[in-house]
Amino acid sequence: MNLIEFIQVWIIAFLTLSLLSFLYKDNPFYKLAEHIFAGLSAGYYVGLIWHSVILQQMIDPMFDNGKWYLFIPGILGVLMFSRFTKNYSWISRLSLAFVMGNTAGIFLISELHGKVLPQIQATMRSIDPGQGWGEFLLSLIIVVGVVTTLIYFYFSKEHKGVLGGVARVGIWFIMVSFGAHFGYTVMARISLLIGRVQFLIDDWGGSIIQLFS
């Protein structure tokens, strides 16, 4: 480990421990680490957007390749700043209208073609016992789960009687889904902690051993 890496490891370890110290109680070290993160992120984003969007995708192509039509999105971007004025804030709606129209156009196709239709198709499963009991059971669970969950979200009629019973089955499927999400979330958060602990023991611990050897 060279000197630069050594200093990097110690800064990372200090910030990691500062952030973890919040678990005991709020303290100045936690606040310092939090503010450093917020400040660095904001500064990095400004530099990155200037370089990768304004320079690379607008100014350079305009002046180097003569793509003067790029001044149109540039002006639309500038118009967004009109929101800071009371009398002219309406001008920003021109840019927003463009963004909304553009986004709706792109996502209408992709959502329909890439999500809605394939997912509906995957739900239309045969529930014929002749296909084997395992496959039959799986298909039955999917069909019953989808139908009962959809009925739970049908609010135009009070959930009483048969409708209420079916909706209650839907709740069970939703609860199983929440349970799976919760289990995976616990795993994710613990993984992040494991990563930090592995860093502290392997990298920071290694640098401490190096310091005293």
Add this chain to the structure above:
Amino acid sequence: MSFWVILAYILLAVSGVVLLYLTYRTDDRRFIYLAVGIFVTFPVLVTLDLPFKVSPEARQLFDAVEALPDSSTVLLTFDYYASALPETEPMSIAALHHLFRKDCKIVTMTTIPLGGPSISERVTRSVAEEYGKEYGVDYVNLGFKANYVAVLKGMGTAIDVIYPTDNSGTPLSEIPITQNVNSYADFDFIYVVADNNIVDYWMSIVNAQYDIRVGCGVTAVMAPRFYAYIGSGQMTGLLGGMKGAAEYEKLVDKKGTATKGMGAQSLVHLLIIGSVIAGNIIYLTGRRGRDKNKPNGSAA
């Protein structure tokens, strides 16, 4: 496993029970944090190798890559922030080992501004060095471009319009590996490693509209959502969180940080299961006690 290690783990279990009891007695959640901290740290210090099975989804992804002809061109994405490194970086490393072993040509890219380009550069170069792969010939890093929807759409038409240069500013026309890569049609497989909902766009824009196979490695928080894509046959394999990364490490026979972390993962899960059961028992016994003390006929 030696006697002392077994004894140490028994003491660990006892400390967990004591800390849960202290949480109950003092109503101070910091004892739970301490218990989780100890249960995570201990298996990292004293390695605990617990067996785990490879899921069908991880196997599907491995088989899909394995079935690629040698020297195929693969797009590998690093769509994750530094905060998700413990889960996603082992996936990327394992994927690179697998792809380089198969002599695949790898094009890497990222849609993440904070850390994405540097992570992809660092990880790809370190694994490439192990296999003696040359930058520009065997792999290339396209880097980051803002507005991922426009990037994903645009790459379907012409990659060099979206990425005129690689991450270090070299024009793609001067890089051997990208001279014959013009759009998605020139990739044999797309391997997405992500920590955000860009996976939806890889599926709904790239997979659905350009008909190219996409396999994904995602953080555990996101994984349940994407099983629907596996069920519908749209996604070719899925790795979920650190467990998914460990599964892929096992499949490519390259133990990494994910495999090492599985011991801690399993122990903390046991602690959480134990605390949930203990919490429910305490709640139910407490409620019974309260019900007994309640006067007859009183409202709940």
